[in-house]
Amino acid sequence: MRNRVIQFHPLLLLLLIGSYFLGMFIELISFFVIITIHELGHFIAARYYKWNITRLMIWPFGGVMETDDFYNRPSKEEFVVTIAGPLQHIWIFIVLGIMYFIQVQHVLLDQLLIINTIILFFNLIPVLPLDGGRMVFILLTKVTAFHRAVVWMSISSITIIGVINVILWLMQWTSIHLTFLSIFLLLDNWLLWRNKHIILLKHLLARYFISDIEQTNIAVLRAASNTPLSELVKHFKKEYYHYIYLDHSSKPLPEDACLHAMFTRNEPFLTVASIQAREA
Numbered sequence: 001m002r003n004r005v006i007q008f009h010p011l012l013l014l015l016l017i018g019s020y021f022l023g024m025f026i027e028l029i030s031f032f033v034i035i036t037i038h039e040l041g042h043f044i045a046a047r048y049y050k051w052n053i054t055r056l057m058i059w060p061f062g063g064v065m066e067t068d069d070f071y072n073r074p075s076k077e078e079f080v081v082t083i084a085g086p087l088q089h090i091w092i093f094i095v096l097g098i099m100y101f102i103q104v105q106h107v108l109l110d111q112l113l114i115i116n117t118i119i120l121f122f123n124l125i126p127v128l129p130l131d132g133g134r135m136v137f138i139l140l141t142k143v144t145a146f147h148r149a150v151v152w153m154s155i156s157s158i159t160i161i162g163v164i165n166v167i168l169w170l171m172q173w174t175s176i177h178l179t180f181l182s183i184f185l186l187l188d189n190w191l192l193w194r195n196k197h198i199i200l201l202k203h204l205l206a207r208y209f210i211s212d213i214e215q216t217n218i219a220v221l222r223a224a225s226n227t228p229l230s231e232l233v234k235h236f237k238k239e240y241y242h243y244i245y246l247d248h249s250s251k252p253l254p255e256d257a258c259l260h261a262m263f264t265r266n267e268p269f270l271t272v273a274s275i276q277a278r279e280a
Contacts, residue, residue, distance in 0.1 A: 006043070006056045030111040032058070034119050037092065038085045039063035045084035049077045062181075064129075071146075071199055072206035075138050075239060082134045089120040125164075127157035129188055147200045147234040154193035161185050204233055208259040220245065220252070225273035229262055232272055246273060 036058055042065045043056050051073065054066040070078055096113050124132040133153060140149040165182050168174060192199070219240040223232055225247050236242055236255070243252035253276045261267045261275050 004055075005053055006058075008058045011059075026108055026111050027115075030108065030115045031119075034089075034092070034112065034115050035063045037088045038119060038123070039065060041084040041086075041088040042081055045081040049073065049081065051077075051081070068202065070134070071150075071203050072210075075141065079135065079138050082131050082138070085131050086120060086123055089116050092116050125160070127160050127185060127189070128153055128192060130185075133157055141238040144237070145235045146203055146238045147196065147236075149238075150192065150196045150199055154189045154196065157189040158186060158193075161189070200234065203238070204236070204259060205263060207236075208256075208263055217241065218243065222246075223272050225271065227272050228269050229258055229272060229275065230268040232258065233262065244272060246276060249276070251276075 039056055039058060043053065046053055046065065046067060046069070051067050051069040054068075056065045057063065070081075092112070093116065096109060096116070099109055123130050126136045127133040128137065137149060137153045140152060144152070161182055165178075168178065217240045219237050219242050221232070221235055221242055221244045223235075223244055223246060232244065242255040242258075244255075244258070245252050253272060257275055257278075258272070261270055261278075
């Protein structure tokens with residue numbers, strides 16, 4: 001049997017039942033509706049670009065679209081898929097505004113308006129894996145190396161989460177929900193920082209094996225002859241094709257030769273001088 005891509009966590013049903021008896025059903029169902037629409041925005045955009053989506057999981061307090069394509073696709077695609085979630089909140093505001101204009105009154109509309117606003121602004125906080133953080137990351141990859149962007153975003157996200165929690169604690173705006181959400185975001189960014197080399201390798205693999213990646217932008221790198229290949233690739237920028245000039249050498253080493261040595265020959269610790277000598 002084929003597994004469903006869009007899935008709802010079993011705990012969601014239990015919480016919906018429990019919220020009915022606790023008098024919180026409207027709040028939870030409003031949250032569920034807004035989160036589902038938001039995540040479907042990401043999902044439809046990713047499907048349009050033929051991304052490989054493992055699953056779209058709707059949790060009781062959020063949603064996650066699981067895919068390995070985010071760091072390996074063109075920035076334009078990544079931006080569209082990212083912004084597609086927040087854009088759903090705009091038409092929700094419009095629909096709710098029309099309902100209020102024609103004087104339709106119901107407590108559900110009020111809850112949808114409040115939760116739609118909260119989720120929109122929360123997702124625009126510039127921390128990963130929130131949409132705001134993803135958009136900042138995409139911009140970072142335009143001005144700095146991919147590996148450095150991953151490091152900067154993971155560290156800055158952890159810092160921002162910590163600062164926000166301190167501010168909320170000082171203002172006495174604390175709750176179990178916010179605590180668990182903060183722990184999740186901190187853990188996600190800690191794992192991102194810890195696995196930064198693996199993420200870089202996946203990105204480089206996509207560059208090497210996907211032949212239709214655009215290489216119209218040229219970047220020139222200068223490196224010492226004894227620089228290991230594993231260190232050199234940390235300076236590669238996304239959507240740029242690199243030529244590497246060694247000490248006192250007028251002939252550049254192309255990016256393809258470096259990636260060939262790393263993945264086909266499995267020689268990540270080979271020096272760039274050795275690679276150039278082989279290419280000569």
